[in-house]
Amino acid sequence: MTIGKKILLYLVLILSGFIMFFPIVYAFMISFMQGGEVLQGKLIPENFTLTNYLHAFEKVPLLRYLINSLVVSTVIMLGQLLLCSLAAFAFVFTKFKGKNLLFMLFISTMMIPWEATMVPNFQTIQSLGWLNSFPGLTIPFFAMAFGTFLLRQQFKTIPIELYEASQVSGVSRFKFFLTVVLPISKTSLITLGIYCFLTAWNMYLWPLLVTNDEKVRTVQIGLKQMQTQEIASEWGVVMAGVMLVILPTLLLIFVGQKRLQEGLTRGAIK
Amino acid sequence: MPSLNMNVDPKRPSLRKNRFSLASLEGWLYVLPSFILFIIFLFYPMVRTVYLSFFYTDTQGKPLSFAGWENFTTLLSSTSFLTSAKATFLFVLYTVPVGVILALALALLANQKLKGIGFFRTIFSSTMGMSVAASSVIWMFIYNPSIGIANKILNFFGFADMHFLLDPNTALLSVAIATIWMNTGFTFLILLGGLQNIDSQLYESARIAGVSSSYSFRKITLPMLSPTLFFVLTVTMINSFQSFGQIDILTKGGPIDSTNVIVYSIYKDAFINYNIGSASAQAVLLFLCVFILTVIQFKLGERKVHYQ
């Protein structure tokens, strides 16, 4: 690569990086603004004090919420990874009657507007006695068509020779799943894991519905609690909340990204 | 040779059946946990929705009396639903191709072997960490006609102020841009993963052949990436049909219903206007519509996809 091309590449990278990241930086800036500074259209706060952050912690039990979110998101992520990879594995490496139909059925669940499912699901959870509990917050999300689909696509790129080789070795299908499919798909699993975690982290309406108690409520409810409707929101505090809430997720992406870079493996080796 | 196939061992059919059902069982076992949850938390509510869509309901969503197709016919003949449908399709049209192409461009960019590329990858995927709600609030400020940065930039380049979210002509587009931004992080990450999974030997081969990079992009990258692309397209399309949060925060469906996409309309009908029957009918229509599109996509798309 020539120097010129390199410089050009870096320029494009920096520019697009800036555009992509600007909104987050902007939010970061707002998180330091006091009173009406935001509404006056300032880009850079007058002074960087942590008062907004302190306020954010005061207003709602943010720490408690963060921990709850962490628990809920982690459990959902693990559950989804488990169930999705199992289902995707079945769709790629087993044969059974109605496989394709079932797959389409799975995919079709992605198209169901969740607005339509919310109230009946709430009633289901209520009748199961899962209100205000972690099962109620997590279990309904364990199955996910999206993740199944993602992993199916990934599993399909695994050369069939590897499956054959392990078949011949007398390794059971499940063992093959554990020792070959999962490690090879590490990249996708991490990507999906991050995605699951973040989606769970960002859930608002469902946790709001099924909880009445600060003990199990999550950060997004906390964020909403910081905003007001009719009277002016303190945007500085809200954004401080937002920053606090996205900090763990950004960190996750950062770490995940690192792992992604390492975890690259390619197909079978001839 | 059919004649030879007649010559089967008499004990074979039973054997085959046995093995078949056993293998089948194994497949089902893997799928079962997901399937059960789907039934409880998606199919059952969906069936209920379908059921409700044929009823008049009271404001609390209890069916009052059988309505037949009326919820549907009312919808299909109402202009506001047609506006919603149009807005939805336009929204999908704006967000999906551009979003995927943008993410692909970023992924290609970030797939270069350069120092510090990891940093840029993180930056590019960072929007994934933002919740729709948080992102929407930020974009709300960006678009704000009086204080927003968007207008400041326009002014800087000598353009007049724009009323991004307030003008029915630009509102949908503006929401689409914000949506694209929100989705890019994840799409980018998936596509980058796909790119990195392509065997480098193929590129080596192409480099020796001396073909241009655009040629190897078209002939190697795209086909080899096609499973991922297919996935991304399908998913972003479905997601795009279901976009809700950003519309709620940025425009509330306005101005003059120009951003009142079907999902938002469902939300309004169900949770604000308490027209459960109508909301259910819309949900059913949306489901059917996305379903048909997806089936088409699978039928056409998966043929063009090259799995290993």
Added chain:
Amino acid sequence: NDSATTEEASGDGKTEVIFWHSMSGELERVVQEVADGFNAEQDEITVTPVFQGTYEEAITKFNTVAGTEDAPAIMQTFEVGTKYMIDSGKIQPVQKFIDDEGYDMNQWEKNITNYYAVDDTQYSMPFNSSTPVLIYNKDAFKEAGLDPEKAPETYSELKEAAKKLTNDDQVGFSILNYGWFIEELIAVQGGLFVDNDNGRTGNAEKAVFNGEEGLKVFELISEMHKEGTFYNTGQNWDDIRAAFQSGKIAMYLDSSAGIRATVDNAPFEVGAGYLPVPDGVDRQGVIIGGASLWMAKDIDEEKQRAAWEFMKYVTTPEVQAQWHLKSGYFSINPAAYDLPLVQEEWEKYPQLKVTVDQLKNTIPSEATQGALISVFPEARQKVVSAMESLYQGVEPKEALERAAAEIDQSLEAANRKNGSQ
């Protein structure tokens, strides 16, 4: 399990009152303080406020749990949900307790309680109430050569002022695209929103806001917009406030509850005035907005009593004074305004007094009592659409008629459903 936690909490012999509300931000803390105050004052009852999201979200949830053990004793609902709550059959009108106890309701501000009373039955207890006011930038007034101490009162004054205030960087006036303001602007002229006396003597069957009064409002907006003295700021409260604070607009209509923050945050002096009326029209006053507290029906009588105790506590002048000062909402109990605490604050924020005066001066009537419509949220959306279409150059009359026709349809459908119930 939710009911389990309820039992547990009441294990110490106290009756627990779950109070669902939608007060976020600073307000949530104030609500908590009120509850804490109540809990500290006696040892029979514990009130636990629980935030349940926006009014819409909360009402959805209430709807699904109403009639079960998970239902809260007290439920806060916004004013447009009044008819919905009444019709739902799942709430207990507080009138019962007023009657049982012979509670003197006269200590409450009539102009507030009226909204939640139908056929002389008080259904819910007003909680956070607000009205619209005209907010303006005094500095800009000075600059434009206007009297900063005198807010425009009539449409012509408003237009005049707006014209003077409009320049390259600033636009004279704005109204949030929110149906409430239109309702208010019609009511202040004495106009009705729907028939059957604003739906208070029977189910509303037709929209009537497309009459003379409504037309005047729409014409005002349309004309000013055409002149360039009206600025469209969309549907977001924060957008219009940002426009004001950044000097983009010089006057706008805001909720009385938001005034104090606006005054605090603005880098210039802020004035407040009454809602403007068309020239030659007598000011009738404003309708109350905000939300009220409802009591659930199918719960223990004991809990209902406890809830009622809390409601009474909330309306004491001391509590109301705190509430008014800390939240910006009105006091239901006018006695609160006489407390020195409030008077001091009013010194600092004279704008607050303006809002209270405007409410006090309101002449009770069906118009200022406010409409009672089953499809209120929908109606508001239609009105917003109509407002928005004005900016696209649609004729005021046409926009109004269209909105009215659409609302008629919805009303008809709703009434038909009710009929078939």
Added chain:
Amino acid sequence: MRALELKQMRKSYQADIEVLKGIDIVIEPGEFFVLVGPSGCGKSTLLRMIAGLEEISSGELYIGGAYANKLKPSKRELSMVFQNYALFPHMTVEQNIAFGLHVKKLTKVEQSQRCQEAAETLGLTPYLKRKPRELSGGQRQRVALARAIVTQDPICLMDEPLSNLDAKLRTKMRSEIRQLQRKLGITMIYVTHDQTEAMTMADRMMILNQGEVQQVGKPLDIYNHPANTFVASFIGAPPMNMVNGYIQNGNVHLPCETRLPQIHQNLAGEFTIGIRPEHLVRATNTDEATLQATVTNVEMLGTETLINFQLTDKLQWTARWQGQHAIPLGEKVSFAIKIEDLVFFDDQTKQNTFLEGVEVI
């Protein structure tokens, strides 16, 4: 020790193209069975069918006497070296080798010991911690081989397991595999393109062409008595020279300059006549049976020399002489032929007439 029996096994990938056209063979327990045939003739397909990786379109397969058509690969107790290795890219060499050992009910110690042994045998010890990606082609192939032999399954299928190794290593591997197979009594089916491998390792070998069995037998028997022209030209490198000729009145007529003695047998008619390159030795005395031709190309391989010459206008033959012979191109050379080295194939069916040892009158 386990026998394998194939009954009329057929395979078609597409509806109308049969890749294997009815293979009938019994492979004895502990036999080293080599499969050869031109590229694309169906060798790998056959192995894959035996392994259970490819469905059997029709016919029957018995493993150790039991009907096995529908048996899962993992239940067949066999190991396999894939033509394209099929290594697990995410595992180290060690893990690749040990993969699947756990199902053998071995202790951890035994497992690692076997693994060490195999690595040692195949010269992989220095690479145990590497990933396949960081190995050379030959090293990868050896990993694939190691993975098969550690299992010590009673049946082993190998698909060109040595193709990427150098001659020296290959010789070593050959004897290692053979020894192991003998020691453990493994029934081996071995695909190779290397004639030396086929000849030295096989108990029996099978020649396949276009999905059809051409000949099965001991390597030497096949070499000496090829069943048809295909086998004759396929086995032996360079291949047997062949020409259309005829016999009349005991005279063998070849379409070139020859001096051949009369033959005894009462034979006549058209034949495809073949002779192996090594039987075309240099004529030394004048009364030998000879064949004269012009040399067109000479390839000296060190040990031996390949001499190409123009038999007819269109037909080139090759002679193979021991040692290094720098014959000038264009020279006319006399090749001695022993009449008993000639092989006669039926002109129509291309089948060997087994007229060997024809006696000179």
Added chain:
Amino acid sequence: MRALELKQMRKSYQADIEVLKGIDIVIEPGEFFVLVGPSGCGKSTLLRMIAGLEEISSGELYIGGAYANKLKPSKRELSMVFQNYALFPHMTVEQNIAFGLHVKKLTKVEQSQRCQEAAETLGLTPYLKRKPRELSGGQRQRVALARAIVTQDPICLMDEPLSNLDAKLRTKMRSEIRQLQRKLGITMIYVTHDQTEAMTMADRMMILNQGEVQQVGKPLDIYNHPANTFVASFIGAPPMNMVNGYIQNGNVHLPCETRLPQIHQNLAGEFTIGIRPEHLVRATNTDEATLQATVTNVEMLGTETLINFQLTDKLQWTARWQGQHAIPLGEKVSFAIKIEDLVFFDDQTKQNTFLEGVEVI
């Protein structure tokens, strides 16, 4: 026609392990240059460096006289057959072959014609529409080959291009490649493990071991005059027999039962003494120089027979006799040796002392 010059080329993948340790070689324009060496010695690495796919750790590369270390692969105008084919899985055989042809400024017609020709040559015509997945191993390899030859680039790098083909096809391919290379004047660098290929195709060949050049030269020269014991044992199959011995007073002493004549040269000291298997012929008359030993194994390959015998307790030698000889195991055989066939390597350096043609007194 393009020359290649490598100056002190080195490569290390990991920091401290050098895979190539300074390769110095000039490859003439139009030369057919064969690279051989044991598995893992760095052949593929060298090719990949020449192709520009692997960074050159140090040293210089000149292509056609121009400094090329930093040149892009596409600018080097070369084609390459990868050891593992590197076919495009999503393209048909035809598309694979034609890939990249459009950059050659050929008309569509020419492109498809070349493509057809290559397919014809390699026997791929029936498979043009298939995807690589549906091909046999050998067919895939031929596609890789076809892809390289259609380009007719002035330099061609082939990494074991025929390893998966059968002997007959390989012979054919060999001559096709050689012809094509001659006709187009391609400079060819060819990696192979097949001795016959190396000997017959190479103009010159280079033997590599552990990243170091052992010998470069004409194949026959190398065969006849191996520079050291490594080359001696690497080239020639079966490899040269070797043993430690010494010369004293003109007597060659081997640690076994021998009867050797005195030699003329004034030589003495310890040597590693080698002799090729084909030089150990069967003793016929009694006054020959001979060596007696017990036969331990006999492998009959048809054309020839390999006889293994125990030279010392620990050392096995192999003799290679023409024809088929069924010698009973355990028999004591006399092998005739010509003293001039012995090769003497310095005992310490293992370098050839070039004492060939030692005269018998």
